[in-house]
Amino acid sequence: MGRGRGGGRGNFRGKGRHRGNRDNRDSERTTSWSEIERKNHLFENYYKNGGFLDEGEFEDMWKHLASELPNSFRFTGTKGEAVAVREIFKKRYIPGIAAAQFEGESVQPPQPVQAFPDELVWDMKTHRKAIRRFKPFADFQKFLVAETSSGNISRQEVVSMIPPHFLDVKPGMVVLDMCAAPGSKSAQLAEMIHGDEEERVKKAASNESFDATSDGDYTDDGRSTGLLIANDTDYKRAGMLVHQVKRLNFPNLIVTQHDASIFPSIELPPATGSTRPQYLKFDRILCDVPCSGDGTARKNPNVWQKWTPRDGLGLHNLQLRILCRGLQLLKKGGRLVYSTCSMNPVENEAVVASAIEACGGIKKVQLVDCSDHLPNLIRKPGLNTWKVLDTSTVGGGDKENHMFTSWDTFLKTLKKYEVEDPGRKFSNKIIPGVFPPTATTDDARIALERCLRVYPHLQNTGGFFIAVLEKLDDIKAGAPGNLSTEDVLQKSKNASQGHSTPVEGTNGSTPGNSKRLKRKSEELDEEATATKRTKTESNGTDDNVTMTDIPQEANSELSATGADTDAQVSQELNDTLAAESKPPVKLKPENQSQKEYFEYLSPTDSTIAKILDFFGISERFPRDRFLVRNKEGLLLNKIYYTSELARTIIEANKTRGFRFIHCGVVMFVSHKVKDKDGDNTSVSTWRLQNEGIKILEPWASKRIVECDSRDTLYKMLIEIFPKLPKDGDHGLGEVGNQLEALDVGCCFMRIGKREAEDGDEGFPFPMVLPVWRHPGSINLMVDKDDRKANLLRLYNVKDPDLINFVLDKAKRDAKAEREEENDRESEVMNTAD
Structure with missing residues (x-):
């Protein structure tokens, strides 16, 4: 039963380790989706009798949960482009769909989701039979696929879009997405980090004045100074994540592969005048953890077949460790969003409460009241009381269901059955922390009602849980251990005999020594099978996943200037060492077979200098942010560009065993051409790449051509390698005239935004595309999918036959x-x- 949202989080109940691969999950299914009965009495009885909703509202919620989920999507990228693509969609496709009739009624077209601003999120509730029958839906589907491929649309579940909004990310912030794959939320965060920097960069490059600090930090010559680190524990899923975020072409992004529950501290260069390294703390963290996914039952019918109460119990410890690690990595005053697509309080409010208590209580971490944020989002408050469901067995059979309201009632039940039915077994994952917190005084009470619950019936979505936490002070406690019921009972027994401290990391107790996630898979009991199958699982056999060279909470809390005093660091180190049961372990060097290399080029590299001079790039454009991806640091095929902070982090941590999977936008690609005399001896030169051209173009003064004609652009899109003869008509309009005067090589082709007039539809937003000037022809250097997407978007050409003159x-x-x-x-x- 996988997470399933936005591409899924894997089927952790199966024996495979596909973790979110939809194809694999579907191939294992023996019953078709439509044939799966959406009934599970245990599932239903828990949410009916567990104290979630009153009876009438529960029936409405359950009816929605058993129905099909509407399709939804989001317009992405810069706001100007997103709005422009949205308007094309509204004008071209909505009228045709709305005019269709199905079973005597008008077909409901896609509609904007009112919970989100600017009509950038849409869903479609149309019946599948109607979608299959009418041509307007087929046309809309082609548009959707093309724009998704181009990065202008993200197909994402509505509730999955909520958590990034509550992080309140501003350009210039440093953000961590701890469990990021498949990447839809990471894409949202990346957009927020970059903000509206394109307009500011243009002004900076033109020496126009602009406000570099309003609504964020754009002090890097109009560029956002922020950074997103998107992490996932599994290499294949990290690859999915890279595929998702690469479409956005953002340089302020790093993808890593680490177990989120022991995510290593990121080293920074020492402050001026010091030799002691600093450690990065994050302004914002998204902690969208692995969960049982019962809120995804509308799109993952396997939930109905396989749901058990032990799914949530088996994941509670892992979720708690991830959340505590996130709070450790958070900057003082920073915010963290904890979210799941589960409705089970064992995975939600119980995790939040346990984490706050493990980190020192509400004086250290508090829940934020977000009732005024996204005011059109219909939500329910978090729970302060709930029941914990378990199914006990005897010899693998004779099942009996139990609802526990507290740890004490669970202990009483255990004692009862020890006498009446000694062979009966309960879950070994029931611990005090899965129950509601017991604090009664206002100065200790955790305001769990500030959490958000989104149920399926509220706005016709999946189920979701969101909690926004703010870190008020440094955290000195170690991470909670992976406790079992037996551990808690034994510790309690020892404590009563004066042999030990209270149980760590549980509600109403004091956190003790930290236990690291170093377990072999065979040591997990059958109730933790769910944990083994999640995407942030570590099986304990990979020695590369270790802790940093100082204890994690000895990391300095960076000030606004990024520096701490030696006294602060020393005190944190002493405090932490006193709480640790083992000495700190250094992060070991990387030795995984799928090693990725990131080698930055010298700012004085002669090749980079020649390339930038060829295009007339301003001296203000940074020369120290270009990298190659090979161990030797050679200029072989591609040159990438990153942000300054990304460079700083990679340079400081690449030899510390950090698993960097992706960083950088492709800026230049090696290109083979004949020399001017037509000799067959090839020379290597470099061409602009579509992914990075918009970053570079504002700073260019050479090799620029302007395209004002829709006819010219159409010809260049539909024809590959159209001829540019020395004599005679080239048929390429103003672009051909400009290219005739240029030498062989790549060029910037600027296409300015132009409003429709006199039957000419104009251009919906400004574009810049790379064009190669050959001796006898030209070519628009974009791939076939992008050509087709532009032809569909700008000219409504659905199935173009591209003409390839060379082929x-x-x-x-x-x-x-x-x-x-x-x-x-x-x-x-x-x-x-």
């Missing part, structure tokens, strides 16, 4: 060669006769 010529030459060979063979045979 056609090669086919003609090959055909002529075959015919010539056949003629020679015939001549030889005739001569022989």
